Amino acid sequence: MSDVKIAVAGAGGRMGAAVIRAAQIAGASVHSAFDRHGSAAIGKDAGTLAGTDALGVAVVDDIATALAGADAIIDFTVPSASVMLARHAAEHGLIHICGTTGFTPGESDEIAAAARAGARIVKSGNFSLGVNLLAGLVRQAAKALPGFDIEILEMHHNRKVDAPSGTALLLGQAAAEGRAVALDDVSVRVRDGHTGPREPGTIGFATLRGGTVVGEHSVILAGDREMITLSHRADDRAIFANGAVRAALWAADKPAGLYDMADVLGLKD
Numbered sequence: 001m002s003d004v005k006i007a008v009a010g011a012g013g014r015m016g017a018a019v020i021r022a023a024q025i026a027g028a029s030v031h032s033a034f035d036r037h038g039s040a041a042i043g044k045d046a047g048t049l050a051g052t053d054a055l056g057v058a059v060v061d062d063i064a065t066a067l068a069g070a071d072a073i074i075d076f077t078v079p080s081a082s083v084m085l086a087r088h089a090a091e092h093g094l095i096h097i098c099g100t101t102g103f104t105p106g107e108s109d110e111i112a113a114a115a116r117a118g119a120r121i122v123k124s125g126n127f128s129l130g131v132n133l134l135a136g137l138v139r140q141a142a143k144a145l146p147g148f149d150i151e152i153l154e155m156h157h158n159r160k161v162d163a164p165s166g167t168a169l170l171l172g173q174a175a176a177e178g179r180a181v182a183l184d185d186v187s188v189r190v191r192d193g194h195t196g197p198r199e200p201g202t203i204g205f206a207t208l209r210g211g212t213v214v215g216e217h218s219v220i221l222a223g224d225r226e227m228i229t230l231s232h233r234a235d236d237r238a239i240f241a242n243g244a245v246r247a248a249l250w251a252a253d254k255p256a257g258l259y260d261m262a263d264v265l266g267l268k269d
């Protein structure tokens with residue numbers, strides 16, 4: 001068993017349960033598990049809640065209790081909770097694996113500030129191996145095909161609350177880097193009504209929601225009489241949870257700072 005003691009935030013959620021299962025499979029130590037005050041998960045055994053062996057770790061709603069003695073927080077919750085957890089990680093020099101999506105620019109800035117103030121934060125819109133490899137391919141394709149129109153299409157389950165997905169934005173960021181432009185300057189996130197012709201150089205986003213889809217993303221590069229589609233499909237939340245546990249163990253000997261999954265996977269060398 002690894003000696004990194006993990007506190008699982010949002011333990012009653014879809015990803016919280018997947019993280020508990022992934023930690024057990026990886027032989028990582030689930031030190032504590034917590035959720036929102038009033039959550040139906042409070043008081044239940046974290047392992048039982050996640051559908052595996054009982055862990056002897058009851059889900060609590062007191063964050064200070066949950067984080068006492070922990071080395072790392074794995075956090076797939078909501079933006080306001082993630083900002084608060086990043087601040088706590090800075091105060092106590094903890095590892096914060098932040099998988100939450102849907103941050104405002106101000107919230108993202110607060111998380112970056114916590115990393116400068118002493119937290120070891122690994123933040124990514126997608127913790128899977130496949131999407132992070134795909135991002136490199138998208139960067140390369142966007143650079144090699146400057147005249148092609150780039151559109152990013154994503155589909156998720158009907159419980160998802162933010163759009164575009166964190167992954168779509170991550171892939172958009174990779175495309176923008178390939179083109180050496182700022183994503184905020186070129187992104188088109190909504191189209192409705194008489195939009196006029198497509199503005200060259202823009203990166204468009206389209207969002208679909210329905211059923212139980214775990215996560216599907218396509219980056220379309222549309223040129224003159226030819227089109228390339230680079231796609232990823234997640235079949236199980238375990239791929240994100242495995243990546244998050246891997247990131248927590250990776251961060252154990254790293255200095256404070258803001259990292260992403262490409263750092264963890266060694267994709268920046």
Ligand SMILES: NC(=O)C1=CN([C@@H]2O[C@H](COP(=O)(O)OP(=O)(O)OC[C@H]3O[C@@H](n4cnc5c(N)ncnc54)[C@H](OP(=O)(O)O)[C@@H]3O)[C@@H](O)[C@H]2O)C=CC1
Binds near residue numbers: 009010101124127128
């Ligand atoms: N980066 C990645 O690889 C991935 C990111 N995600 C992102 O992770 C986030 C969570 O997704 P998912 O698990 O599907 O969502 P869920 O709604 O199933 O889970 C979120 C959990 O967080 C809990 N929560 C809310 N507020 C707090 C708080 N203040 N303290 C502790 N827990 C809290 C919720 O409780 P309650 O329900 O009672 O409100 C819930 O149990 C989303 O932003 C999603 O986009 C998801 C998959 C992969």
Ligand SMILES: O=C(O)C1=N[C@H](C(=O)O)C[C@H](O)C1
Binds near residue numbers: 168
């Ligand atoms: O909310 C989800 O479910 C997911 N969220 C992440 C995102 O916003 O990209 C990652 C994954 O696609 C699942």
